[in-house]
Amino acid sequence: MPSVIESYFSVLMLFGASQAVTGIYLLLNTNHKPFANNMLALLLLVWGFSCYWFFAFIHKGPFFSVTVTTFIGPMLALLLFPPIYLYVKFLFYEHKGFPKNDHLHFLPVYLFIIFTLFLYVDSGFSIAEMRHHEWYHARTLVCSYIAMVQGPFYFIMTNRILKLRHQRLKEQYSEIESRKLEWLHVINYSFALVFIIGGISAIIRITYLDPYILYMAYHAVIAISIFYITLMIFKSPVIFKNPEPVSELNIIESVETEMPSVQSVVPTITSSEGQHLAKDTDIIAKIENFMREEKPYKNPNFSLNDLAAAISESRNAISTVLNKSLEKTFYNYINELRIEESKRLLADESLLHFTIEGIAAESGFKTMSVFYRFFKDIEKVTPAVYRKNHLNL
Template sequence: MSTLELNRFIVILIYGSLVLLSLLKLNNPLKVNRKANFWFGIFVFLWSSFWLDEVLSLVTMSEIQIHSIFVVQFVQFLTPIIFYFSVLFYTNPSFKFKIFDVKYFILPAIFLIILLLQRTVESDSPFFEFLDIIFISLILIQAFFYTGLSYLTIRKHQKRIQQFSANTEGINLNWLEYIILTIFIINIVYIVYNLLYNPTSLNFFINLAFLGVIYFVAYYSLKQKEIYPVGEKQREELISIDKESETEEIKRKLISDEELLRIKNQLETLMETQKPYLDSELNLIRLSELLSVSTHHLSYVINTGFQKNFFQYVNEYRIEYAKKLLKDNSKNRLSILGIAYESGFNSKTSFNTTFKKLTNQTPSEFKK
């Protein structure tokens, strides 16, 4: 099989995989992250359209340029913003569009005007060339702006979830971050190669890289669990805590110093006697229920009284417990993974990462 034939096969795989993934995300068989999966499904479907020209050309055995159709051009332009909407709903399932959010459609509106103008101007006129430059510039601006905004939103999310969860693996949306970085790198390579070399010789490798990215996307997006796995009222409570920490409202006094000290002592006693941190599903809500205090007050006590977020506070206890197990010769029958589970972690990766961060050693090095 020649490189050209192999490239055609890869193109068909890319398009078919994206369409299938789009249908799966829109159908949402696991019934989680409903709004996020809806928008992500639309994004994937729009993403597949970028290979539609090649697929139809292969089927009809003649060159077809779907991307030059007015509606297709406009819809493809929306791809980055649709991706950003999915990120918004992954990081905040309670997000609602407001009148002010019309700002998201400023660039699409300008792009639509440019498309309409292009169809009223002669293709060989200087004004058409000027419109073409604006056309390409808007595509690049839209792509880079919303890709960057999506990346920053995910990074903020990864910090916010540490306010209420002690095990962030599986809800930190790392896979979306990796997608953004990988596609960004692939596109930069493609643009540079286009400027310096013959672009057709790189198509096979670019398509092969995209196929790998697509299967990565499919695997992690389909296994993504609910980010806020609680009832609507509790979810709103957690999200409001996130917003407070984001705006530093947490510095405002929520309770008196005496009340803070009382809850702080009560919390330390609970952690020492009942060891709730050994529960891998422990979160801010469960701990607040054990203390019979509100989640807002508990978050304030941990943030202000201990100068830590919930993630740091709980995992320091887990690491101290793990260190005892690693030193205990009677526990030698336990593997590193076994000690991780015993200490409240739900994976070896998160255990090793947290252990290394707090002790500057891996669990194996500490044991030796």
């Protein structure tokens, strides 16, 4: 009979498992970022199953399966950490398919499956005999120690991507991108708690520190993290539905050579019906008028907050409209306007004395690297070649 503490704890575990199912359902209904969302769904599956396993372990009876525990129980430790790194990687970098070299992250899992099948066959296809096999316990220990190494490794790798992204966000003004980083930092640090507590429980075997208490502690972190992830999916679906891919080399999506003018967007938008669309159209019109009349994008420090204050709309409303109606982040929208401004300046004969760097600064770009990336992606030539072609130099 479970203790009172275990009974309350089992409720938390069942809650975590149910939240994982909810999160997986929401993610699989979104196919704009299939590889990223699939990795997050895998993460929720593993974490959720781990919570359910603990619930079943406490209550035994019909909830607990010796066969399932024997075959895949230790494998859960090998799947705790790689999915979050791959989720972050696929979230920020575009891949047309699952990269073959990323199978290396699941190599311990593949070896585990092969070794488990070997134990099962070597035990005469008997679960009971398999559990008494001389190497059965060693398999569990090896999985624990591998997970101890994986934890800090994937934490560092994930943190590295997030830091690089944060540096780029100093030049980018996208609320959606910022929210991606905020919640991912929370999840990554919750991972740190899991591998720290789990590592201690794996290596410490002393009388005054019960490993079972540590197992409960890191499973509590897992359950709370699952709830947080599911809450984020529900509250901010645009983070998971943003269809804009990012190139691993350039981190900027290629767009068509001729960027449509800002004025040409409204007729496309107004072809649909509904109050929300009317509101979206109104916001787009306010943004366009402000951009056309004030040209605030020429200020390199112009931010989403500045735009929200200027047109009396919320940051969330602006971000949502830009993503839904124009399929652009605020960052891309503003920088495309800056590219249009730079093209006008580059084609002006009276501005031949301006350097390319001067044109970039005058157009509102804070750094040359961002200017060159955008210009090359949109125009397919460098700014210098564009100037030469349009001025017949």
